[in-house]
């Protein structure tokens with residue numbers, strides 16, 4: 209590490225569980241709805257309103273916990289976290305404190321150091337301790353811009369109040385910004401993969417905070433840490449951590465020291481700045497929520513959810529490498545998204561050519577999907593449709609360049625490979641009888657060249673190939689043409 213210093217980083221991720229309704233009431237969860245339209249006495253925090261736990265939160269929470277290697281606790285307890293803020297009209301948030309929903313997680317991710325251009329060097333596994341994932345409600349939102357007279361007023365939108373969250377907390381296990389970066393991307397992908405959360409950072413339904421401190425290599429105690437917030441993308445987070453590591457090393461070396469505080473990332477200035485000094489847990493005066501029973505989860509429930517879990521992306525990546533002889537890089541790209549991975553496997557099985565199928569998905573089809581802003585599940589070319597094209601290619605009926613052109617046309621028009629090939633007149637003639645006839649005609653029409661070729665001018669072979677291809681309007685299978693010409697000459 210830098211000048212004998214090492215970074216110590218712990219991560220907190222808040223992820224919105226993908227329910228239709230809120231955690232303690234029946235109000236709809238909707239992104240971008242009319243302000244305050246999705247509210248009721250419970251999520252407005254009116255006196256006397258009573259929370260009722262949404263069962264779906266527990267199912268999705270269980271999926272998230274299992275995907276992250278956490279143990280679901282038999283009993284967990286909701287607690288009030290007391291603080292005042294305009295977007296929290298109750299004066300407390302219902303969260304969990306000393307008895308979280310799940311704990312004791314071990315999660316193995318893949319990580320890599322990066323060069324100056326951000327390109328990964330060697331990928332290596334890294335196991336992280338996930339201390340806990342507890343369940344809680346989100347607060348509302350204060351709106352300070354984009355509405356009339358926001359220079360004079362702030363607005364409060366409570367649509368988000370009561371949206372279910374899982375808060376995922378790691379140990380101080382990360383030693384670099386890139387490890388934290390790879391971790392957040394891993395978590396995002398598995399949460400989407402198992403359907404626990406949309407985990408879309410742009411919509412704010414996955415938010416992360418990093419606790420960063422630095423210490424001399426070899427020290428086991430911790431120095432003051434800084435909590436970084438306002439990290440709107442994984443890349444911003446990585447840059448914020450990097451900046452903070454450098455800032456803290458300089459502050460320790462100059463003797464100025466580091467304050468325990470919360471800092472925000474300012475993307476425009478590429479620096480962190482102080483938001484507030486950090487509260488301790490005792491400032492929140494947690495106590496058990498008297499309006500909710502302790503949450504008890506049965507072994508049968510956990511067994512059922514476990515049985516419904518899909519194969520996780522890293523396991524699928526390893527299986528694709530093993531079963532279809534794919535490289536780590538290709539298999540990793542294919543499992544970046546569950547619909548893409550499933551599309552690949554269906555197409556590879558149907559085509560019988562996993563290698564070429566991977567190539568076409570990662571280049572031509574991937575590019576078309578990207579340009580159209582579609583996922584593999586929305587692809588106008590189905591897995592079977594792609595497999596049909598690859599089988600036609602493998603049978604030698606069309607060549608590689610033609611197959612690529614056909615795929616682009618299939619994507620644009622939604623037609624089958626056979627239809628596009630017929631329309632473009634790409635179908636190669638492999639019928640030996642038909643080609644042999646053309647070969648005969650070409651030989652008969654070019655006596656002088658035949659004599660010269662037989663006299664030793666072997667360069668003329670290309671001339672004959674060209675003549676046959678021309679006579680067949682480019683449709684003759686070049687392999688068959690070569691064989692028949694050699695025989696005839």
Ligand SMILES: [Zn+2]
Pocket residue numbers: 230233234235246247248249250251252370
């Ligand atoms: Zn409500």
